[in-house]
Amino acid sequence: MAEKTDVWQGTLALMILRTLETMGPQHGYGIARRIEHTSGDRLLVNYGTLYPALLKLEQEGSIESEWGLSANNRRAKYYRISRAGKKQLERQIKEWEATTEILSRFLTREPA
Amino acid sequence: MSWISVLAARLRGIFGKQRFETDLDEEVHFHLDMLIEDNLAAGMDPAEARYDALRRFGPVELMKEQYRERLGLAFMDALAQDIRYALRTLRKSRGFATTTVAVLALAIGANTAMFSVLNAVLIRPLPYRSPEQLAMLWTERPTQNIREGRSGYWNVEQWRNQSRTFADIAAFDPASVMLMTSAGAERVSLVRTSYNFFSLLGVHPARGRVFSVREQAERQHVALISHRFWLSHFGGSPAALGASIDLDGFPSRIVGVLPDGFAFPFMNADIWEPATTLPDWDAKRAVRGPGSWFVVGRLRPNVTLREAQAEMSTIAHRLDEHGPSLEEKSGISVVPLHLEVTGPRSRLSLWMLMGAVLTVLLIAATNVASLAVARNASREREIAIRIALGANRARIVRQLLTENLTLAAFAGVLGLAVAVAATDFVRMVQPEDVARLREVSVDARVLAATFLLSLLAGVLVGMAPAITATRQGGLLIGPEGGRNVAGGRASRRIRRGLIVTQFALAIVLLVGAGLFIRSLWSIENVQPGFRPDGILSVQMASPGSRPAAERAAVYDRILEQVASVPGVVSAGIIGDFFISGSPEQIVTTEGVDGVSQALRFRRDEVSADFFKTAGTPPC
Numbered sequence: 001m002a003e004k005t006d007v008w009q010g011t012l013a014l015m016i017l018r019t020l021e022t023m024g025p026q027h028g029y030g031i032a033r034r035i036e037h038t039s040g041d042r043l044l045v046n047y048g049t050l051y052p053a054l055l056k057l058e059q060e061g062s063i064e065s066e067w068g069l070s071a072n073n074r075r076a077k078y079y080r081i082s083r084a085g086k087k088q089l090e091r092q093i094k095e096w097e098a099t100t101e102i103l104s105r106f107l108t109r110e111p112a
Numbered sequence: 113m114s115w116i117s118v119l120a121a122r123l124r125g126i127f128g129k130q131r132f133e134t135d136l137d138e139e140v141h142f143h144l145d146m147l148i149e150d151n152l153a154a155g156m157d158p159a160e161a162r163y164d165a166l167r168r169f170g171p172v173e174l175m176k177e178q179y180r181e182r183l184g185l186a187f188m189d190a191l192a193q194d195i196r197y198a199l200r201t202l203r204k205s206r207g208f209a210t211t212t213v214a215v216l217a218l219a220i221g222a223n224t225a226m227f228s229v230l231n232a233v234l235i236r237p238l239p240y241r242s243p244e245q246l247a248m249l250w251t252e253r254p255t256q257n258i259r260e261g262r263s264g265y266w267n268v269e270q271w272r273n274q275s276r277t278f279a280d281i282a283a284f285d286p287a288s289v290m291l292m293t294s295a296g297a298e299r300v301s302l303v304r305t306s307y308n309f310f311s312l313l314g315v316h317p318a319r320g321r322v323f324s325v326r327e328q329a330e331r332q333h334v335a336l337i338s339h340r341f342w343l344s345h346f347g348g349s350p351a352a353l354g355a356s357i358d359l360d361g362f363p364s365r366i367v368g369v370l371p372d373g374f375a376f377p378f379m380n381a382d383i384w385e386p387a388t389t390l391p392d393w394d395a396k397r398a399v400r401g402p403g404s405w406f407v408v409g410r411l412r413p414n415v416t417l418r419e420a421q422a423e424m425s426t427i428a429h430r431l432d433e434h435g436p437s438l439e440e441k442s443g444i445s446v447v448p449l450h451l452e453v454t455g456p457r458s459r460l461s462l463w464m465l466m467g468a469v470l471t472v473l474l475i476a477a478t479n480v481a482s483l484a485v486a487r488n489a490s491r492e493r494e495i496a497i498r499i500a501l502g503a504n505r506a507r508i509v510r511q512l513l514t515e516n517l518t519l520a521a522f523a524g525v526l527g528l529a530v531a532v533a534a535t536d537f538v539r540m541v542q543p544e545d546v547a548r549l550r551e552v553s554v555d556a557r558v559l560a561a562t563f564l565l566s567l568l569a570g571v572l573v574g575m576a577p578a579i580t581a582t583r584q585g586g587l588l589i590g591p592e593g594g595r596n597v598a599g600g601r602a603s604r605r606i607r608r609g610l611i612v613t614q615f616a617l618a619i620v621l622l623v624g625a626g627l628f629i630r631s632l633w634s635i636e637n638v639q640p641g642f643r644p645d646g647i648l649s650v651q652m653a654s655p656g657s658r659p660a661a662e663r664a665a666v667y668d669r670i671l672e673q674v675a676s677v678p679g680v681v682s683a684g685i686i687g688d689f690f691i692s693g694s695p696e697q698i699v700t701t702e703g704v705d706g707v708s709q710a711l712r713f714r715r716d717e718v719s720a721d722f723f724k725t726a727g728t729p730p731c
Contacts, residue, residue, distance in 0.1 A: 029143045051136065059117070059182075
């Protein structure tokens with residue numbers, strides 16, 4: 001298996017928002033697993049930073065939380081993306097696309 | 113992602129701390145349980161599953177710390193913790209705490225009280241519309257060495273017509289008249305004003321109205337009464353409006369009641385009349401040059417005092433040239449009203465008192481600081497251990513500072529109580545020479561001042577012990593290290609410095625007080641020109657407008673009756689004991705050598721035995 005790399009700083013919030021947008025409401029554990037899965041298991045989510053990141057997003061108003069029951073009848077805190085969060089996500093996706101586009105101009109290898 | 117919503121969320125985080133903690137706990141548990149389940153499903157045994165889950169999750173406490181830090185406002189948490197700790201330690205050293213709080217409270221209270229006096233007298237604006245535009249206009253008479261002389265009415269009208277810098281100018285003149293009531297005769301203070309006086313000040317009667325133009329044109333006898341007069345003579349009843357009162361034999365109709373607390377500086381009259389009610393109004397009106405009127409003016413917006421003074425001086429010069437020739441040149445002096453009210457001497461004394469009281473605060477603070485340093489010396493060991501264990505030095509300093517700030521906060525609250533009592537006392541005593549003392553009270557500005565003073569005191573007190581306590585670092589010097597009550601070398605040096613400072617400040621205060629007492633003493637011992645011991649003086653309302661012979665007969669009768677009172681050795685009558693009411697008169701003599709001399713004097717009437725009674729030594 002390829003080396004698992006740590007999730008880059010700052011992108012964790014973005015991935016959380018995207019995950020919630022596509023998956024719908026999910027608890028912390030589920031979000032982490034989904035991120036790992038989406039990355040093809042190449043990313044390792046540091047659970048230590050996950051919950052502080054979730055708190056930050058909640059304080060900023062991008063996500064909302066609610067206690068509910070999990071699939072196996074355990075009490076869990078479910079997060080869902082808010083309208084403001086969706087807008088935020090849109091903006092950040094556009095920024096990323098612009099960044100990668102510019103960067104690729106520099107980094108594209110000329111065909112030999 | 114607005115910072116406001118983040119701030120709000122963080123503030124909420126401070127208050128819901130407990131709930132957040134349990135929530136986070138539960139979330140973490142859930143997460144771990146899920147991890148364990150996954151592991152079990154993958155075939156691990158329970159112990160291994162749990163171990164692996166914990167390992168993969170990472171350090172839980174550290175994560176919780178990070179979470180907590182983001183949760184609330186970190187510094188508020190630390191502050192709350194510091195305050196709780198401070199209260200605990202203070203409760204343990206109750207003696208120290210009570211002494212400190214008491215000393216600081218007295219100092220803060222004195223400062224607050226002094227500041228509220230300063231506030232009322234110097235800082236608060238006068239209670240008129242745009243008071244910074246108001247100024248007094250005085251006639252200068254340089255040959256008589258008078259800088260602030262009263263003016264003739266004709267001049268006032270000329271100034272008003274010719275001035276571009278003043279929006280309006282009004283005149284007023286205090287007097288006293290006899291009020292005839294059913295209860296008898298009573299002398300009341302009265303001010304006669306030009307018709308624009310109240311509109312210039314921006315003052316409206318609480319009831320009724322000001323004089324109308326027609327009333328003044330027809331020289332009707334109308335009056336405005338003060339709130340105090342309204343209460344005392346009409347019991348506050350609305351029937352006062354339209355009622356008639358007898359002033360010096362003329363019935364005057366009351367058209368309005370002035371608001372409570374209205375007083376033009378140095379005029380606290382009961383009755384206000386239009387100038388036109390003067391019996392000799394036509395003559396008075398034509399008086400040029402120096403006269404008997406006080407003049408107040410309102411500057412136009414954005415006009416500076418200098419511009420106004422320059423213009424008025426030009427006008428004065430013009431009037432001098434075109435008017436009838438007076439023996440002396442006169443000028444006009446423009447003085448802003450607030451300066452007029454307080455006078456340079458009161459200002460100086462007030463600022464000096466403020467300085468003195470601040471010095472007291474400094475003394476109190478240094479005193480308390482040395483106490484605090486001594487106290488901390490016995491905690492050196494505790495602090496050294498904490499530093500050795502890795503405590504952040506800045507945090508410890510902050511904590512010590514918080515301790516002292518808490519003390520100062522208590523002292524501030526107590527000091528406020530002291531200040532309120534003191535201001536009540538000042539209002540009651542009211543030394544005569546300082547204007548506006550009636551208005552002394554504890555208002556928002558004063559509260560802010562108290563807060564700042566407490567803060568200042570707290571910081572002053574806290575600095576010294578904080579520095580000494582952490583300076584030694586983690587070293588416990590010698591076998592006694594840390595257990596010695598008196599503390600290490602540095603703290604001893606600082607304590608000595610504090611004591612020296614206290615002495616220096618105390619000596620400054622003592623010397624200042626001594627100087628004050630000395631001036632008071634010399635004032636008390638000024639020779640008044642008569643022997644005041646054993647003299648009683650009585651103020652009488654004089655039957656002013658009766659012919660001389662009648663008056664003499666009345667006075668004789670009065671003297672007879674007074675002299676016959678047992679215990680009275682002799683009695684005399686004079687118009688005004690300090691002969692200040694009558695105008696100055698000048699006699700110019702031409703000597704044989706052609707040199708003219710001007711003699712200035714004031715005259716009054718006395719009964720035969722007056723000087724004997726007063727004990728004036730014959731010259």
